[in-house]
Amino acid sequence: MTFNWILEAPPDKDRVAFSFDTRVRMTYGELDVRTRQYARALGELGLRKGDRLGLMLFNDAEYVPLFLAAARLGVITVRLNFRLAPAELAFILADSGTSVVIVHGSLADRVAPVRHKAGVGTYVVLPDTDDPVPEWASPFDVLRGREPLADLPELGEQDPMSLLYTSGTTGSPKGAVWTHRNTVAVATAQALRWQFSEDTVALVPGPIYHAGGFEAVVAPALLMHGRGVFLPSGNFTVDRLLEVLRTEQVTDCLLFPFMLNELLHRQDLEERLPTSLRRLILGGDTLMPSTAEEVKRRLPGVKLTQVYGLTEGGAIATTLEDADFLAQPKSIGRPLPLAEARVVTPLGEPAAVGEVGEIEVRGPAVSQGYWNRPDATRTTFHEGWCRTGDLGYVNADGFLHLAGRAKDMIRSGGENIYPAEVEKVLATHPQVLEAAVVAVPDTRYTEVGCAVVVTEADQAVDADALRAFCRERLAGYKVPKYFVFADELPRNASGKILKFRLRETHAAIESEVDREKTTT
DSSP states (O other): OOTTHHHHSOSOTTSEEEEETTTEEEEHHHHHHHHHHHHHHHHHTTOOTTOEEEEEOOSOTTHHHHHHHHHHHTOEEEEOOTTOOHHHHHHHHHHHTOOEEEEEGGGHHHHGGGTTTTTOOEEEEEOSSSOOOOTTSEEGGGGSSOOOOOOOOOOOTTSEEEEEEEOOTTSSOEEEEEEHHHHHHHHHHHHHHHTOOTTOEEEEOSOTTSTTTTTTTHHHHHHTTOEEEEOOSSOOOHHHHHHHHHHTTOSEEEEOHHHHHHHHTOTTHHHHSOTTOOEEEEOSSOOOHHHHHHHHHHOTTSEEEEEEOOTTTTSOOEEEOGGGTTTSTTEEEEEOTTOEEEEEOTTSOBOOTTOOEEEEEESTTSOOOBTTOHHHHHHHEETTEEEEEEEEEEOTTSOEEEEEETTOOEEETTEEEOHHHHHHHHTTSTTEEEEEEEEEEETTTEEEEEEEEEEOTTOOOOHHHHHHHHHTTSOGGGSOSEEEEOSSOOBOTTOOBOHHHHHHHTTTHHHHHHHHHHHO
8 A cells, every 4th residue: 555545545535635824725636636737747857656856845735746746656755955055955966866856936046056966857946936937947837737647657565755864963964765655654653543534634834844744643634534734834923823723623733842832822822722623742852741731731622742753763653642741741652553662772682671772663664774875774774673863761651761862963943953964064164173063952942053162273263154154054953053162172081072061061051142142
């Protein structure tokens, strides 16, 4: 079974499949026709089964039809983060062997400097304004007005559906291969856990390029022939969220912790939330117990769920359900149906109850490996298990808890940031001798990056210059919020940088900066 089943066997073609920002609604019947039209057009651009199609788009009404059209054609979609810097974009396009890219008009300037380096044969621009399409690209009209493709290729569950690139712990992004089987499996597991049905209306406010923007929450809704709801990219506001929740009569909503915190600041929240809402699903870092208590006090009819997972590990591996929030504070719960999770010692042996080790997950939703990265695949995936790089332990009640991050990953506003990637960029600055990037607390985004920099003794550089340097080479969300300078970095006897010391030293940097602003 492939994920294309959702369009091949809908019980009612007039049922709404997805809506975008309350402005566009598309039924299953309309989505079937649109995806077949786009499948024909993509084929006319030369794409065949196994080829790669890049989508560098904001959340848009055309995103899901294009993605599913590629899936029906057997084309592998490379869902590109629209925040990528040109150099990052060029690397991913070349690494994946993408031959056609559909790009939003406002992002064309980001593509232009690297288009010759990426090896892409065709660019198609989705219009943003009346500005002319660049001479090196084709207008989006080349995809419109085609006859629906009747003879779709035969596909199997092991055929790849997506390449989802994750930031690299060693500085190079890696494409996790997502097959139809992976997508169906994680969608089935979520639908079983949360009892999704045709009446489910699931909203995701984050970017569709993210596993948390499609595979989480929306994919299971579509699998059950319910409805997915998307918001436009950027400029998230609680007012707009509340408006869409009510207009679309959303039943299940995925949020990141900073979004929930902003929601709880609304004094009129109880009056504005629709009675249809039955569940809030939290991605990213675990909630503070006080936040969970406030949700239960103010919204007693709404269930709360915390999810944990990673792109390679099937997007969602474990969940902490509503009934366990207060009894198991800060836990990340238990595995989804069809999934397994365990904690192992450095020797690869099962850890004892309460013993900290590395979390591993396995199941049919786990990626089959990295695109063209056999060494990295062998390192991360072994005997069916996926090494998460996160440290954790299982308590006596069988609940999984996070204890730290083996890879020092920063989770900021729903995005994963790998310090090694940022440090690699900082190391290329002529005035930087060495740098270490660590996570520090942030009121809005839970965590942000703080770069501790050692410069050449006879050369000076300021934070603004380093920030600008990083912005030219990294997606904006990866650029550290804070830059501090030191004479040296703390190290142990083996010369390894003691990042925990840096985290402790700069944990209060947000309040220190706020005090400086107040006094000046």
